[in-house]
Amino acid sequence: MADVEAKKEIIKNAIRGIPDFPHKGILFWDVTTIMLNHQAFQYSIDLFAEQYKDKKIDVVAGFEARGLIFGAPLALALGVAFVPLRKPGKLPGDKISEEYKTEYSTDKIEMHVGAIQPGQRVVLVDDLIATGGTLAAGINLVKKAGGVVVEAACVIELPFLKGRDKIQGTDLFVLVEKEGL
Ligand SMILES: O=P(O)(O)OC[C@H]1O[C@H](OP(=O)(O)OP(=O)(O)O)[C@H](O)[C@@H]1O
Numbered sequence: 001m002a003d004v005e006a007k008k009e010i011i012k013n014a015i016r017g018i019p020d021f022p023h024k025g026i027l028f029w030d031v032t033t034i035m036l037n038h039q040a041f042q043y044s045i046d047l048f049a050e051q052y053k054d055k056k057i058d059v060v061a062g063f064e065a066r067g068l069i070f071g072a073p074l075a076l077a078l079g080v081a082f083v084p085l086r087k088p089g090k091l092p093g094d095k096i097s098e099e100y101k102t103e104y105s106t107d108k109i110e111m112h113v114g115a116i117q118p119g120q121r122v123v124l125v126d127d128l129i130a131t132g133g134t135l136a137a138g139i140n141l142v143k144k145a146g147g148v149v150v151e152a153a154c155v156i157e158l159p160f161l162k163g164r165d166k167i168q169g170t171d172l173f174v175l176v177e178k179e180g181l
């Protein structure tokens, strides 16, 4: 059985870097190659589940699109609810929304009204933190709903973009670090 550092190394090695996507100058870290590797995918969920199993989590909230891939299995592993934070116009019910900027776009996320109850303990999940804009917007949405943000969890952090500065006051748990071009 691999130890924590060995699992992180397997995950790190399973992530593919693609230069100049979606724009020139961006080194895009592609997690589809984690999902091709059952062991690396399983280890990602196992390490997240280990981090949160004793933290009295009520809800895992995952960001469209790539945060859904890691968030939903984590919710099942913890035996708690899963809430999707979606791009505009996708959720059918009443919703609240928050605008944000990423490394290469301006966007908006939405959440169903009533998906998170006041006082519920929430962990936010995404594949990657770059500038931190997405996570900051998710934190605001959960707080608007009255939820308690326990922590944010990402598979990858790009430390050179200083995303942690944008989510000050919220702890961040990451599995691997990657660099830019
Ligand atoms: O820390 P930030 O600068 O906010 O960037 C990180 C976000 O950017 C990517 O999503 P993207 O908006 O590209 O959407 P996608 O998952 O639908 O591809 C990534 O999956 C994170 O959600």
Ligand SMILES: Nc1ncnc2[nH]cnc12
Pocket (backbone or CB within 6 Å): 026, 027, 028, 029, 030, 102, 103, 104, 128, 130
């Ligand atoms: N460099 C990057 N690779 C993959 N997803 C991203 N989202 C924001 N920046 C990214």
